[in-house]
Amino acid sequence: MAIPPGVSESDFNQALQEFENIVGPEWVFTSPEAVALYRDTYSPFYDDEGERLTSAAVAPDTTEQVQAIMRVCNRYRIPIYPISTGKNLGYGSAAPAYSGSMVLDLKRMDRILEVDTRNHTVLVEPGVTFFQIIQHFRDNNLELDLDIPDPAWGSLIGHALDRGVAHTYTDFGRDRFSTGCGMEVVLANGDLVRTGTGALESSTMWQHYRYGVGPYVDGIFSQSNFGVVTKMGFWIRPRHRGFRTCYVHVPNYEDLEALIDVECELSNSGINNGMTFFGSDVMSPFAQDPEIRAQLPASGPLDLAAIDRLRRERDTGFWWAKLDFNAPLKVSAAQWEHCRDVYSAAIPGCWFEEEVALEFPLSEEEKSRLNTPGNPEMVHLGMPSLSRFRGGNRNPRNPDPDWGHLWFAPLIPKRAQDIFRAQEVFDRAYRERGIDAGVTYFARIPMFWHARVGVFLASLSVGRDREANRKAREDFLYLVQVAADEGWQEYRTPSFFQTEVMDMTAGFNDHALMRFFETLKDSVDPNGILSAGRYGIWPAHLREEKAPWHRRG
């Protein structure tokens, strides 16, 4: 049996006995087989020096049990790392940031506690998944929906706390944390707080007004450094009534600027209310035309004149914007008409295409077309699935699949000149590191999950070849530094690189933000038991060893 670092064997045994008394022996996992289930099989450190491993796990069923576990951890100084459903694949999964920590597995706490069908809120526990809550709505004929990510087997709370993103309506969970309303938190010392109006014991508006009185503190409980969130409220939405997807095509390379700027106006005014995708008619990684493909080297500058000639011959555009509207069709018809008017005035030569207009509930025939070319993906309609795995699984074009991936995910301003700059910078970085970019880096456009920034998402492959994994790790850190040098920070990052990323991207004023986090840590979690190392926040006794900004003095 592994023992957490800094803990004596006798203390650990005593603590395990106390954990068993709290949750029952069947929910304390110490056997090598049971503990191995918490390994991160997507990790580039897998089976190599530096892999973050778990010493044991405990799985409570109630908030009171979580409180009791925190008290035991404090008594014996046991590092513990909470997970909700542990499905944060590519970002650390169920493994702790500080190797040897115990895992606090909250999956058993999977109750949907309250659903307000009139004013559209829910209160849930950490183990509740997107699959589960949508099924709950359907089983109970509740006219409710929720913006969901794909894969949908993740936790609502975990998704929010790790700043996860989704795909549909701007205000209903595409930026999950922004829809949170009210938390119940077990602090590291075992005390229990409720945030917002939940601080009033008799409150009937805990899920309706998020601020309460006094400082708004929910943000510090994201990423679980200072407390374990055992309940969280969310604003959801009435059931989808209609969905419309339309394309705006523009003819010239330089039109990307106006294409995005106009979309900002439409999106930020709420007229285009779905998630917009931008892409290229001629630089798509999926371009099948052999003449076009010949113009798309994996790296290096493009012959834009040649591509433009091919575009004209084929009478196609250079860029497109795919606008999604989540509204009844009568409403979205007017929204789309307005978008066409604004684009026509702003970009000479642009043209429009309407891909699909759907009313809910969908017919079986409409459902059968989802996720096929020319039709929406389920996730864009708020329908849960795991379809994102399809891309990485074995198929005729991918006969030798990898085992995971590492998300390099820098934020980029939502502006064409920054996107062009990012393409140039990362193309050069990929060439310097010998990373295969696929068709061409210049086809890459950020994902606009967030309202005002893009995520220049790129995955680095993880397998079972230690040398290749070592290179992926070095590539990742190199790319993070390249991005930081340009002023671009990661939007979230894998647990095993969080200290390095915070070092590279949170250095303003001698890492003042990190020092502030550490001050909070010392106050709220003086024994440093909770989530050691999560996003580079280490307890006092480990800072000198683990936090580079302290080593540098």
Place this chain on the structure above:
Amino acid sequence: MAPTRIVLCLLGLGVAGIAAAQDDEAIAAGEQVYNTWCVHCHDDDRPWSGGGTMALQAKYQGELPADLRERTDLSPELVTTYLREGLYRMPPFRLTEISEDDMRALNAYLTRNNPE
């Protein structure tokens, strides 16, 4: 037939009946586990599937059914190993997700078509 033997035969039939009922119960429970945890990838390969069936189709090229529910050669040991260790993009499933009882039921379901 002597009365004692008749009683024993009836008892035997009863035990067999109980065992069959228990099997049916386990298979039904296993199907539920499958539909909770597995079917999103290991289905009949609809376009929104996670692609487990697609991957097995690419692997077996028709030599074995790509849909796990149609297999007649799966062993409990194999199923348990894959679910507990993970394989390629499929991560391992913890005991808080698929318990030992769930695993037994799932194995009953996935081996139900195996020849005796």
